[in-house]
Amino acid sequence: MKRRTFSSLAAGLGLAASLMGTSAMAQDNMRIALVVKALGIGFFEAAAEGAQEAAAELGNVEIIYTGPTTTTAEGQIEVINSLIAQGVDAIAISANDPDAVVPALQRAMQRGITVISWDSGVAEEGRMMNLNPSSTELIGNTIIRLAADHMPEGGQVAILSATATSTNQNAWIAAAEAVLPDFPGIELVATVYGDDLSDKSYREAQGLMASFPDLQAIIAPTTVGILAACQAVSDAGKIGEINVTGLGLPSEMAGCVESGATKSFAIWNPIDLGYTATMIAHALATGAATAEPGAEIPTGRMGSVTLDDTTSAAMSDPFTYDASNIDQFKDIF
Amino acid sequence: MSKQALMSRELLLTGAIILLLGIIASRFPAFIAPGNLVNVFNDTAPLILLAIGQMIVILTRCIDLSVAANLALTGMVVAMLNVAMPGLPVPVIIALAITFGAVLGMFNGVLVWKLAIPPIVVTLGTMTIFRGIIFLLSEGRWINAHQLSDAFKAFPRTVLLGLPVMSWIALGAVVLFVVVMNRTSLGRAFYAAGGNPHAATYAGINVGRTQFWAFTISGALSGLAGYLWVSRFAVAFVDLARGFELTVVAACVIGGVAIMGGSGTVLGAMLGALFLGIISNALPVVSISPFWQLAISGSAIIIAVALNASANRKKGRIILKRAEQAT
Numbered sequence: 001m002k003r004r005t006f007s008s009l010a011a012g013l014g015l016a017a018s019l020m021g022t023s024a025m026a027q028d029n030m031r032i033a034l035v036v037k038a039l040g041i042g043f044f045e046a047a048a049e050g051a052q053e054a055a056a057e058l059g060n061v062e063i064i065y066t067g068p069t070t071t072t073a074e075g076q077i078e079v080i081n082s083l084i085a086q087g088v089d090a091i092a093i094s095a096n097d098p099d100a101v102v103p104a105l106q107r108a109m110q111r112g113i114t115v116i117s118w119d120s121g122v123a124e125e126g127r128m129m130n131l132n133p134s135s136t137e138l139i140g141n142t143i144i145r146l147a148a149d150h151m152p153e154g155g156q157v158a159i160l161s162a163t164a165t166s167t168n169q170n171a172w173i174a175a176a177e178a179v180l181p182d183f184p185g186i187e188l189v190a191t192v193y194g195d196d197l198s199d200k201s202y203r204e205a206q207g208l209m210a211s212f213p214d215l216q217a218i219i220a221p222t223t224v225g226i227l228a229a230c231q232a233v234s235d236a237g238k239i240g241e242i243n244v245t246g247l248g249l250p251s252e253m254a255g256c257v258e259s260g261a262t263k264s265f266a267i268w269n270p271i272d273l274g275y276t277a278t279m280i281a282h283a284l285a286t287g288a289a290t291a292e293p294g295a296e297i298p299t300g301r302m303g304s305v306t307l308d309d310t311t312s313a314a315m316s317d318p319f320t321y322d323a324s325n326i327d328q329f330k331d332i333f
Numbered sequence: 334m335s336k337q338a339l340m341s342r343e344l345l346l347t348g349a350i351i352l353l354l355g356i357i358a359s360r361f362p363a364f365i366a367p368g369n370l371v372n373v374f375n376d377t378a379p380l381i382l383l384a385i386g387q388m389i390v391i392l393t394r395c396i397d398l399s400v401a402a403n404l405a406l407t408g409m410v411v412a413m414l415n416v417a418m419p420g421l422p423v424p425v426i427i428a429l430a431i432t433f434g435a436v437l438g439m440f441n442g443v444l445v446w447k448l449a450i451p452p453i454v455v456t457l458g459t460m461t462i463f464r465g466i467i468f469l470l471s472e473g474r475w476i477n478a479h480q481l482s483d484a485f486k487a488f489p490r491t492v493l494l495g496l497p498v499m500s501w502i503a504l505g506a507v508v509l510f511v512v513v514m515n516r517t518s519l520g521r522a523f524y525a526a527g528g529n530p531h532a533a534t535y536a537g538i539n540v541g542r543t544q545f546w547a548f549t550i551s552g553a554l555s556g557l558a559g560y561l562w563v564s565r566f567a568v569a570f571v572d573l574a575r576g577f578e579l580t581v582v583a584a585c586v587i588g589g590v591a592i593m594g595g596s597g598t599v600l601g602a603m604l605g606a607l608f609l610g611i612i613s614n615a616l617p618v619v620s621i622s623p624f625w626q627l628a629i630s631g632s633a634i635i636i637a638v639a640l641n642a643s644a645n646r647k648k649g650r651i652i653l654k655r656a657e658q659a660t
Contacts, residue, residue: 040473040571069464070572164623193623197575198566200613203376207617210363231478231567235490255478255567330479 029062032281033083034274035076035093036067037120042249043223043270044094046333047119050274051092057300058282064088073100080104084111090281093127094119098167102126114285118277120168124310128284128291131277131305133268135314139221139247140175142266142318144183146245147217150263154185155216158208160229160246162196162222172221189215194225201228209236220246226265230256250321250329257326264322268315270333276302276315342589345640346604350611357615364615371496377610378503379404379558379565381603383577384584385510386551388602391585392527393544394594395452399441400555401577402463405569407434407559409467412476412485412569419482426485427560434556435549437463442548446541460578467571478567489564499561503603506554510599523547527594584609587637608637 034051036044048065055061064083068075073096081104083091091108095101095117105115105126115122118131134142147157159176161169173191180188189212194201201224208215209232218233220226226248233242239261248256248265256262279299283289289297291311298304305313321329358365383400390397411430414421437459444455478486489499496504514520525533526543533540563569588605590597612633616626 038572040468040471042473042475045473069468070575190620192617196572198568198573199376199562199577202566203614204617206372206614210369210618211361211620227477227568228566231565252475252477252568255480258479 029060030090030282030285031062031064031086031088032090032092032278032285033064033066033088034277035079035083035091036065037094037096038071038075039067039069042251042333046249046270047094047274047277049333050269050271050276051278053271054275054278054282054300058279061278061282063278068096071096073097076101077104080108084108084113087111088113090114090116090285092116092118092277092281093122095122096120098123099126114281116277116281116284116291118273121312128311129280129297129307130310130312131273131280132312132314133270133273134316134318136171136175137179138314138317139172139266140177141179141182142320143172143219143221143246144176144179144186146264146266146320147219147243148183148186150243150245151186151216154183154187156187156189156212156214157217157219158189158212158215159191160201160204160208160218160220160222160225161191161193162225164193166222169221176219194220194222194228196222196224198224198228201225202232205229205232206236209233209238209242215242217243217245220244220248222246223248223252226262227252227256230259230261233261234259247318249333250326251331251333253321254326254330257321257323264320266318266320268318272302273315275300276305280305280313343598343600343604346588346601346608346637349637349640350604350608353608353611353615357611357619360619361615364618371500373610373614374503374607375497375500376614377606378499379562380577380580380584380606380610381503382506382554382558382561383551383581384588384602384606385506385599386554387581387585388588388590388597388599389510389514389523390452390544390547390551391582391590391592392523392594392597393540393547394527394530395445395544395547396456396582397438397441397548397551398453398456398578398582399437399460399463400551400581401574402460402467403434403437403552403555404559404562404577405571405573406437406463406467407556408563408573409471409476409569409571411560412481412563413470415482415485416476416480423484423488427557430556430560431553432556434559435553438549438552438555439545441552442545445548446545449541452544464571467573471569471571473571476563476569481564481567486564486567489561499565502557502561506557507599507603514599519543519546524595528596580609583634587634605637608633 034048051063055063066079068079076096091113098121102123102125109115115127116129117127119133121130159173192204194204205218218229220229226246230244233244244262245265247267253262253265276299280297283297284291293307293309293311295307296304307313354365387397407430410433411426441455441459444450445452491498493501522538522543525538526540530540584606585602587608588601590602612630
């Protein structure tokens with residue numbers, strides 16, 4: 001009996017402490033760190049813009065936009081450790097490696113920091129929830145459809161990816177291969193890797209044109225690759241014969257769409273992505289929502305997301321850009 | 334080292350290149366079509382420029398790891414200049430690129446010369462500093478094809494007498510530096526300063542100042558390559574040519590430039606660059622698993638260095654034999 005009284009007392013104290021904690025938090029600015037793969041990438045700069053938009057909407061939220069200068073897991077671990085030392089309230093990370101950052105993120109969670117991953121996910125034990133910009137299946141389907149839309153009679157397509165070990169690209173390519181039977185006449189003849197280097201991607205695109213004279217489309221699900229392929233096709237004088245498509249940013253792709261080397265391409269809206277990640281991090285950090293399978297988390301103007309069994313959620317479908325809307329978006333991101 | 338031995342090394346490398354082309358042709362005959370070989374040479378042009386500069390630096394017992402970062406920074410600067418002033422004529426842009434690159438090289442050179450900091454430390458530092466400056470200048474943004482003027486992008490692609498201008502620039506640099514290295518006192522000073530610094534000092538050569546000029550030349554060539562690179566791929570961003578400095582050093586090593594200084598030729602550096610250029614252009618068309626491609630590039634470098642080492646050993650034995658005969 002005595003013990004029970006003590007435990008309820010302890011529970012009461014704990015509740016009081018947590019209430020005080022919450023009220024103290026409400027007075028101070030909540031600090032949400034947006035950790036990106038590397039600084040200096042247009043996509044992440046745009047995501048940071050969306051995070052600022054969400055912060056302005058929520059009020060009392062400060063966004064710390066940070067990341068390493070090169071896309072390495074080691075660099076991100078250093079950044080995470082410094083964020084733990086600063087005592088931020090939440091970390092939203094796009095990981096360079098799904099596993100290498102887990103121990104650092106677990107330390108953050110042990111210290112009461114809300115941890116979510118977005119864009120490029122972290123293994124389940126290293127985060128509370130993961131926000132995918134879209135689902136892998138939807139992206140795989142979209143990149144094949146982008147090519148197939150302009151090939152009514154079918155033909156050969158090839159994929160120019162980033163590195164052979166990129167988590168994102170490999171998942172999308174696997175999904176694209178899975179939906180190929182839905183596109184009769186479309187034949188995937190090769191998958192090559194440009195390592196996200198302009199010169200290597202350019203050479204790989206040249207190699208594809210040399211090896212497959214009947215090639216009709218190059219699908220590059222990476223921004224460096226799609227630009228290099230577009231330049232290689234233009235330089236080879238094959239605009240109109242080979243359509244370069246895939247995933248790219250409107251500001252970077254405007255020239256390719258204008259020259260006709262690219263008929264259409266897709267990307268989710270990174271502004272929406274940074275916005276949604278911030279909304280979710282805020283909801284979890286304030287306790288307004290909990291990260292558990294089946295939970296529905298409201299995300300402001302983006303509606304809401306529902307967590308699946310692995311506490312992952314998909315934001316929306318990728319959006320297709322072409323000559324009709326490129327001018328509207330090229331100045332945004 | 335005697336001139337004869339140098340000639341034989343270049344002949345050996347030329348033979349290796351022909352053998353390499355033969356192997357590639359057996360798997361993909363279209364690779365050795367003249368049009369494709371022109372493409373390969375053109376693709377290798379920036380590597381040739383950087384390899385010449387790196388060779389001169391290595392001759393003086395230094396190393397320049399900042400070449401790729403210099404290329405990226407100069408490339409970003411000229412791209413931003415082009416965006417701000419689209420009317421600026423291309424020759425002016427090229428002159429500015431060379432000057433700006435040379436100034437960056439001089440910065441390395443001064444640190445090595447006046448502060449006597451080891452070159453590997455200096456250039457590791459400036460490599461990061463240059464990339465950092467690109468980030469500060471561009472605020473992380475890319476400069477893309479549609480922002481650059483048509484003249485800016487067209488110049489290296491213009492075809493003159495069957496070769497693009499970019500290839501002519503590389504050939505011009507080769508000819509210029511063959512003359513500089515063999516027919517000017519500065520050129521001979523590079524060999525002397527690296528071959529035997531003490532003897533060079535007694536001969537009245539200022540070793541530090543010679544190293545300064547080596548870094549300046551390397552920087553100027555990096556700057557020139559920076560414009561060509563940005564113009565060719567029609568994009569400038571922080572990570573441009575990431576890791577390229579190691580390819581440049583590899584080209585020099587394959588080209589028979591002694592990493593301990595004092596020995597190497599412009600022709601050797603060019604052949605070393607071509608060797609690597611052919612491999613990187615051939616790998617995409619001979620359909621080799623991407624997981625093997627890095628291993629193959631690496632093996633080529635080690636085999637080339639092993640050949641170099643064995644060539645050096647042979648030289649040692651010959652001297653010994655002559656000594657035995659003399660006694």
